[in-house]
Amino acid sequence: MARTTRPLPAERQLVERVLDAWDRHEALELRGGGTKHFYGEAPRGAVLDLRPLRGVIDYEPTELVVTARCGEPLAEIEALLAEQDQHLAFEPPHFAAGGTVGGMVAAGLAGPARAAAGALRDHVLGVRLLNGRGEILRFGGQVMKNVAGYDVSRLLAGSLGILGIMLEVSLKVLPLPAAVETLGFELPEAEALQRLRAWASRPLPVNASAWHEGRLWVRLAGAQAAVRTAAAALGGQRLDRDEAALWWAAVRDHRHPFFRLDDEALAAGTSLWRLSLPPAAPVLELPGAGFIEWGGAQRWLRSSAPGEAVRQAAQRAGGHATWVRGLARDVGVFTPPSAVTMQLHRRLKDAFDPHRLFNPGRLFPDL
């Protein structure tokens, strides 16, 4: 990454803003497009709009790396990559129009391809960070392999902005698969889970999976020959490609009706939960409706069960439950980590943002 770049005027203004907030003991809510405003604990503090920090700094398709400023719209990056038949393989959710690259990395979320392509953090190569002392720092870089110093850039993925402002991010990109095919199967939940695990241990180009109300969707992606052979081997019903693409995007962005809570559902006390479980975990006995992704590792739940019950069931299965949306809740958004891990969170917060300026309370209420 650029070693001698001077801060842009807009970046110098940001440094001033951070130092000023420090002087005035003021909290700052870091915001990009606001498309994931619903995610995490309620934001607090004066809004710091990072959208003016736009632009792609470097994109060399043969290096499989793109470097952009935090305010660059996600949709524009994706369009730029698509021109070169490349993409962000972790399939980041948009939820709504206007999301930014910085917001995407801070939220750390991945879409249906996550089980095959890896998490967002697996694709982060480097960052330029403005910390809570008003210092601009670079970690990582623009190359695939880099073990110089601690991997601070990947720590920032999914940190919900509590450690600093990511001014620039370098991301690994990959070629678009030559062939994509979606297959549909009629299967009850337990059998679908079993089938998914059996497929995962075979060399098949399974790129995404989803189960809902007795139907399993499986997306194959890869070389023409591999997809053709796998589609023939798995059977099922082949779906129209364009329709399937729209369907996966609706799942990714929570536009599928399962993820929407209308007034009636809200009034009935229904919440949407995200359960992250070991993929081979059995069917959980919880009231409500389910939607399974990632070969069993991500299970969405619409339920009016008490938060504690949902959380305990997830923890018993070796995972955790995140409250995503609803009207009221009796627990925090995220499962609190163990005491020793929580202490490390507090010390790391102090290490980057000693005056607790950035997104206070957004990840955990007392952080």
Place this chain on the structure above:
Amino acid sequence: MKQDPERRASGDRATLRREVLAALRAVVPAHILLSRDEQAVPFECDGLTAYRTVPLVVALPEDEAQVAAILRCCHALRVPVVARGAGTGLSGGALPHERGVTLSLARLDRVLGVDPLACTAAVQCGVRNIAISEAAAPHGLYYAPDPSSQIACTIGGNVAENAGGVHCLKYGLTLHNVLRVRGYTVEGEAIEFGAEAYDVPGLDLLALLVGSEGMLAVATEITVRLVPKPQAARCILASFADVEAAGAAVAEVIAAGIVPAGLEMMDKPMTAAVEDFVQAGYDLDAAAILLCESDGTPEEVDEEIGRMVAVLEAAGATRFEISRSEAERLKFWSGRKNAFPASGRISPDYLCMDSTIPRRRIAEMLRCIADMEARYGLRCCNVFHAGDGNLHPMILFDASDPGQLQRAERFGADILETSVMLGGTITGEHGVGVEKLNSMCVQFSLEEREQMLRVKHAFDPGSLLNPGKVIPTLNRCAEYGRMTVRGGRLPHAELARF
């Protein structure tokens, strides 16, 4: 008699050893402790043999409870602890501390279980890298990261270094293949990083732990992701008449939308050295050879090999061989995998460097290295993980000739600094350890290094875990700056700065 920690830090070594030993014997069995110099000498260095220090005490715990007890004891005494796996690291990350305990974790070597449904294996930290794949093989699964030292190196060491291998471009580094680490804090408290689920609530501390060179916590149990063994794999051996064309061919393969399972490059001197060692039938006239591998279903591999050949041909490859059998594929790889011992045969000593640069600058880097060979009066063979721009130049020297080691080290530092200038990094997979402390001063600013130190202190406020590694002190960087900026000019003033 109790001593305060300050006096203990400065007292004489024999007294300190007696005290530490007495305290450790109170909490762990005596047979797991080595304290006489002749017992501790085998632990005096890791794979970077130029640096040696005999540890105060070596502890060889046999279970996690002993690891915790040793850590608690050392923490109470304010004695440094250096965790060690198989000692195959190449940057001195496991170099002992002369007033510290070396915690050898090699006896924690049990495979705890392979779960074919979840595609995971849970192992103790001292399990060798290749033993994981051997345990998973009956299920048609394997552990993808394959550093050259995989028959000896341990998974705990791999986690500490974020080890790579020849298949990283497609399958990722250690970071991408480890799900969960159980370990102990410097205070000896149990802690979990990651999970068998794909994520955990809160900060991704696992991402920070992997590659932290034993400075943040001690890993004892690791759950890795296993992947299905590809049905087929074939390899292309392509010759090029000049290194520029070979470098360009690498970029062309990627530009064609291909992500090879492996994409490696050897220059002519390296090829000659390994051919002499393994007799694989390499083209000795080529200025550079590329090894380009495809894996997947047989149909997929045939299709991809066809596309790779077309791209390499258009990029000017002068000769091709495509493996026709598994035995032949392994023969193609035999030389590449033996680049280190082969270098050891043609020279009394060698220094293996490990930097990463953007792929498009490989040819430029090779020209710079050729200039340096003349300037430092030493030979250098080059072997690259070309697919991800990770270089392993082998600087050949004779340590018995005074001055050669120093010249070799300056040569190496020059390669690292040139890599930074070309937009890369001083280490791709071997770690900083003690070897690249000076080069860290070049890659990172004072503020960046201080931020890393604050991260270190968040985990280890007293700097007891592997102290003195990875992050150079302010004084060291100031000293290094005076030494290397000759007449106020940086080396290679002609290169554009990035």
